[in-house]
Amino acid sequence: xxxxxxxxxxxxxxxxxxxxxxxxxxxxxxxxxxxxxxxxxxxxxxxxxxxxxxxxxxxxxxxxxxxxxxxxxxxxxxxxxxxxxxxxxxxxxxxxxxxxxxxxxxxxxxxxxxxxxxxxxxxxxxxxxxxxxxxxxxxxxxxxxxxxxxxxxxxxxxxxxxxxxxxxxxxxxxxxxxxxxxxxxxxxxxxxx
Ligand SMILES: [Zn+2]
Numbered sequence: 487x488x489x490x491x492x493x494x495x496x497x498x499x500x501x502x503x504x505x506x507x508x509x510x511x512x513x514x515x516x517x518x519x520x521x522x523x524x525x526x527x528x529x530x531x532x533x534x535x536x537x538x539x540x541x542x543x544x545x546x547x548x549x550x551x552x553x554x555x556x557x558x559x560x561x562x563x564x565x566x567x568x569x570x571x572x573x574x575x576x577x578x579x580x581x582x583x584x585x586x587x588x589x590x591x592x593x594x595x596x597x598x599x600x601x602x603x604x605x606x607x608x609x610x611x612x613x614x615x616x617x618x619x620x621x622x623x624x625x626x627x628x629x630x631x632x633x634x635x636x637x638x639x640x641x642x643x644x645x646x647x648x649x650x651x652x653x654x655x656x657x658x659x660x661x662x663x664x665x666x667x668x669x670x671x672x673x674x675x676x677x678x679x
Pocket of ligand 1 (some may be wrong): 669
């Protein structure tokens with residue numbers, strides 16, 4: 487009787503599927519970091535809004551995280567306009583403010599449940615505004631690692647059951663008839679006779 491090693495070596499009889507994808511663990515855990523960073527910045531954005539822009543000549547690209555929303559701005563200045571946009575890029579912390587694409591004077595203007603979209607041409611430029619609540623991009627990058635952890639746990643549980651190991655601590659329950667794990671005391675409801 488011994489403890490089944492669930493961390494390092496592949497125990498005899500372990501399913502291939504369980505071990506096959508373990509190399510994905512590290513990159514997936516890393517992919518949770520942007521979601522955590524977004525959450526921290528979103529909380530901060532109610533006090534200090536962050537903006538980033540990467541403008542081409544007469545072509546504005548900007549993202550502002552303000553009051554928990556990502557606001558994306560695009561603007562293409564017409565050739566005959568009396569002003570020009572300089573190509574530059576940068577970051578600035580600013581006062582939070584709310585953008586309402588639904589209230590813009592552009593041809594398409596829509597706003598619902600924190601989402602918003604507006605696009606159209608005014609006298610000097612074509613403009614597009616997209617507003618997305620912070621949690622949507624955070625969920626897109628954050629759900630794969632969370633799903634991965636849940637899937638790995640299910641795989642581990644399935645393997646330990648197949649090997650007659652305690653699903654809580656990995657201790658081998660071969661020949662155990664007491665109904666409780668001798669190592670951690672957990673009830674072994676799935677114990678095979
Ligand atoms: Zn146990």
